[in-house]
Amino acid sequence: xxxxxTKRGVSVFRYDPTRQEESxxxxxxxxxxxxxxxxxxxxxxxxxxxxxxTLSFRYACRISMCGSCAMVINGRERLACKTVVADLKEKEIxxxxxxxxxxxxxxVVNMDPFFEKYxxxxxFFDPAEKTDEPAVIRPxxxxxxxxxxxxxxxxxxxxVSSCSMVHHHDxxxxxxxxxxxxxxxxxxxxxxxxxxLDRVLEGCYHCRTEFNCTEVCPKEISPTRAIKxxxxxxxxxxxxxxxxxxxAPAEPIEKETVDRVxxxxxxxxxxxxxxxxxxxxxxxxxxxxIAAAVGPxxxxxxxxxxxxxxxxxxxxxxxxxxxxxxxxxxxxxxxDKTLPILVAxxxxxxxxxxxxxxxxxxxxxxxxxxxxxxxxxxxxxxxFNPDGSVNSGPPPRPLERMGYRSEGGTLLVEVA
Numbered sequence: 163x164x165x166x167x168t169k170r171g172v173s174v175f176r177y178d179p180t181r182q183e184e185s186x187x188x189x190x191x192x193x194x195x196x197x198x199x200x201x202x203x204x205x206x207x208x209x210x211x212x213x214x215x216t217l218s219f220r221y222a223c224r225i226s227m228c229g230s231c232a233m234v235i236n237g238r239e240r241l242a243c244k245t246v247v248a249d250l251k252e253k254e255i256x257x258x259x260x261x262x263x264x265x266x267x268x269x270v271v272n273m274d275p276f277f278e279k280y281x282x283x284x285x286f287f288d289p290a291e292k293t294d295e296p297a298v299i300r301p302x303x304x305x306x307x308x309x310x311x312x313x314x315x316x317x318x319x320x321x322v323s324s325c326s327m328v329h330h331h332d333x334x335x336x337x338x339x340x341x342x343x344x345x346x347x348x349x350x351x352x353x354x355x356x357x358x359l360d361r362v363l364e365g366c367y368h369c370r371t372e373f374n375c376t377e378v379c380p381k382e383i384s385p386t387r388a389i390k391x392x393x394x395x396x397x398x399x400x401x402x403x404x405x406x407x408x409x410a411p412a413e414p415i416e417k418e419t420v421d422r423v424x425x426x427x428x429x430x431x432x433x434x435x436x437x438x439x440x441x442x443x444x445x446x447x448x449x450x451x452i453a454a455a456v457g458p459x460x461x462x463x464x465x466x467x468x469x470x471x472x473x474x475x476x477x478x479x480x481x482x483x484x485x486x487x488x489x490x491x492x493x494x495x496x497x498d499k500t501l502p503i504l505v506a507x508x509x510x511x512x513x514x515x516x517x518x519x520x521x522x523x524x525x526x527x528x529x530x531x532x533x534x535x536x537x538x539x540x541x542x543x544x545x546f547n548p549d550g551s552v553n554s555g556p557p558p559r560p561l562e563r564m565g566y567r568s569e570g571g572t573l574l575v576e577v578a
Contacts, residue, residue, distance in 0.1 A: 165196060165197035165198045165247075165248045166195065166196050166197070167193075167194075167195060167196075168193075168194050168197055169191060169192065169193050169194070170191075170192055170194060170197075170205075170247065170253065170254075170255055171189055171190070171191055171192075171253070171254045171255065172189070172190045172191075172192055172205055172209065172254075172255045172256075172257065173187045173188070173189045173190075173254065173255070173256045173257070174187065174188055174189075174190065174206075174209070174217065174257045174258075174268070174269070175187055175257065175258035175259060175268065175269060176188050176217075176268055177265050177267060177268060178216075178267055178268070179266070179267065185265075187256070187258075188214070190209050190213055190214070192205055192208060192209065194247060197246070197247040197248035198246065198247075198248040199246075200246070200247045200248075201242065201243055201244065201245055201246055201247065202233075202235055202240070202242040202243075202245045202247065202255070202257065203221055203224065203231055203242040203243040203245075204247075205247065205255070206219050206221075206242060206257070206269075217268055217269075218266075218267040218268040218269065218270050219231065219233070219242070219268060219269040219270060220269070220270055221242065221243060223243070223541070224243045225243065225526060225527070225540065225541055226241050226243055226244040226316075226380055227316060227524065227525075227526055227541060228316060229241070229316035229317055229318025229319070229320075229380075230318075231243050232260055232318040232319050232320050232323070232380075233257055233258065233259055233260060233269050234257070234258045234259065234260060234261065234323065235250070235255070235256070235257055236250055236252055236255060236256055237256070238378060239260065239261075239320035239321075239323045239324050239378040240320070240378070240380065241318065241320075241380045242257075244380055257269065259271045260319050260320070260322075260323035261323040261324070261329075262322060262323055262325075262328050262329050263275065263276065263319065263322075263323070271319075273319060276317070276319050276322055276336070276338070277317075279335045279336055279339045280317065280335075280338060280339045280342065282335060282339065282361060283335055283339040283340065283342055283343040283358070283361055283362050284343070284346075284354060284357065284358045284361055285339070285342045285343070285346075287346060287349070287351075287352065288352070288353045288354045289351050289352070289353050290351060290352065290353035291351070291353075297351070305348055305349060305350060308348050308391075309344075309345050309348050309349070311381065311382060311383050311384075312341050312344060312345045312383055312384075312385075312388055313345050314381040314382075314383060314525055315338060315341055315342060315381065315383055316380075316381060317338060318380060319338070320375075320378045320379060320380060321336070321337035321338050321341075321374075321375035321378065321379055321385050322336045322337060322338055322375075323378075324374040324375055324377065324378045325337055325372075325374055325375055326370070326372060326374065327368050327369060327370055330368075331365070331368040333364055333365050333368075334365040334368040334369075335362055335365040335366070336365075337369075337375035337385030337386070337388075337389065338385065339362070340362055340365065340366050340369075340385065340388060340389050340392060341383065341385040341388040341389075343358055343361070343362045343392070344388035344389075344391055344392055345388075346358060347359060347392065347395065348391070359392075359395070359396065362392060363392070363396050366389050366392050366393055366396070367393065369386070369389045369393075371386060371390070373386050376497065377497060381525075382499065465576050465577065465578050466488060466576070466577060467567070467569075467574040467575070467576055467577075468486045468487075468488040468574065468575050468576075468577050469486070469572050469573070469574055469575075470484050470486050470503065470505060470516070470566075470572075470573045470574070470575045471484060471572070471573060472571055472572055472573070473514075473568060473571055473572070473573050474571065476505055476507040476514070476573070477507065478507050478508065478509050478510070478511050479507070479508065479509040480506075480507060481504055481505065481506045481507075481530040481532075481537075481548075482504070482505045482507075483502055483503070483504055483505075483519065483529065483530065484502070484503050484504075484505055485500050485501070485502050485503075486500070486501050486502075486503055486575060486577070487499065487500050487501075488501070488577060499577075501519075501577060502519040502527060503516055503517065503518060503519055503564060503575060504516070504517040504518075504519050504528070504530060504537065504561075505517075505573070506548065514566070514573070515549075515550070515563060516563065516564040516565075516566045516573075516575055517537070517550055517561045517562065517563060517564065518561060518562040518563075518564055520562065521539040521541070521542075521544055521557055521561075522552075522557045522558060522559045522560070522561065522562070523539065523541075523542055523544050523555070523556045523557040523558065524541070524542065526539050526540070526541035526542065527539075528544075528546065528561070535548060536548070536553055537550070537561060539555065539557070542555060542556055543555045543556075544556055544557040546560065546561050550563060564576060564577070
C-alpha cells in the first residue's frame with residue numbers, strides 16, 4: 163500500500179471546561195504527503211495550524227525524550243512524536259487523552275496525581291555514605307545489570323494509563339513510581355532502603371501481572387519486572403535480621419536473679435533444636451516457593467541473532483540506518499521490538515561495523531551526518547567520530563558496537 167499523497171480521517175477527543183458541553187470527538191480530513199515521514203504530532207500541529215487553532219495538546223522535545231506528548235492513539239498509549247502514521251494499519255485514526263487522569267482541555271491532562279504518587283515513592287537518591295568523589299558505576303556490574311533499562315523512564319504516564327488496577331486502588335503507587343523505587347532499592351549505596359521499601363510495599367501487591375505497562379512503554383522498560391523484583395525482595399526482607407532499638411539503658415542483672423535461672427534441661431534443649439530446625443526448613447521452603455512464584459516474571463530471554471538485510475545491500479563507504487525487528491520474551495510475556503542500528507561499510511567491503519543508534523549520554527537516537535562525517539545527536543549536541551569514539555558534547559563513552567556475523571550472504575546482528 164502506498165504511503166505517499168494519502169488522506170486520513172482523524173478523530174480527536176474534545177473537551178472544554180469553560181463551555182457547558184459534553185465531551186465529544188471531532189473528525190478532520192488530512193492530506194499527508196508521506197506517511198512514513200509523518201508522525202501523529204505532525205498531524206495534530208497540522209490540524210491546529212490549518213483547521214482548528216483551539217485544539218489543545220502537550221509537546222516539547224519532539225524526539226521521544228520528555229514524555230509530554232503521551233496520549234491514547236488507536237486504543238494504545240503512545241508518544242505522538244514517536245508514532246509514525248505509516249505504522250498505523252487502521253485507515254481511521256482516533257486520538258484521546260490518557261486514561262485515569264483528570265482532563266484539563268482536549269488532550270491535555272492533569273499530571274498532578276501521577277507526580278504525587280511518584281513523590282510518595284521517594285524517587286531521590288540519598289547515599290548511605292557521603293563522599294565528594296563522583297560515583298563510578300561499571301556497566302558490567304551485577305547491580306547495574308539487574309536495574310537494566312529501568313533508569314530510562316521519562317515519566318510520560320503511558321504505563322499508568324494502561325494499568326487496569328490504578329483506578330480501583332487509591333493506595334497503589336502505579337508502575338512508574340514503583341519502577342523508580344526499584345532502581346534505588348536495587349542500588350546497594352542507597353541509604354533509605356527500609357523507609358523506601360515500607361513506602362511501596364503496600365501498593366505493589368495490587369499489580370495483577372497483566373503486562374499492560376510493559377507493552378506500552380515507549381522506552382521499552384518492563385515495570386512489571388520491577389514490581390515482581392520488589393515483591394520478591396519483600397518476601398526475603400521478612401527473614402532479614404533488623405537491629406533492635408533498646409527502649410531503656412541496659413542495667414546490670416542482680417545476682418539473686420541470676421541464681422534463679424534454671425539450668426537448661428535435656429527436654430528444653432531438644433525443643434529449642436526442633437524449633438530451630440523447623441524454622442530453617444520453613445525459610446528454605448519459603449525461598450523455593452517465592453522463587454517459583456515470582457522468579458518467572460523476572461527472567462529474560464538470552465541474546466538472539468536478527469537479520470539486518472543482505473550484505474550486498476549496503477553501499478561501500480556509506481553508513482546505513484536499518485530498523486531491525488525481533489521478538490523479545492520477558493518471562494512469560496512476549497513483545498515485538500523495533501531497533502534502529504547504524505551499519506558502516508568500508509570502501510573495500512572487507513570491513514563492516516555495526517553501531518547501536520542509542521546515544522551514550524541519555525539514550526537519544528543518533529544519525530549519520532554525511533556532510534560533517536559524524537554521528538550526530540540532535541538532542542544535546544553530542545557527536546561521535548566515524549569509528550564511534552566521542553567527538554564532542556556530553557556523551558561519556560563511545561557508541562556501543564554490536565556483534566554481527568554473516569550467514570548465507572545475510573547480515574545477522576546480535577541483540578539482547
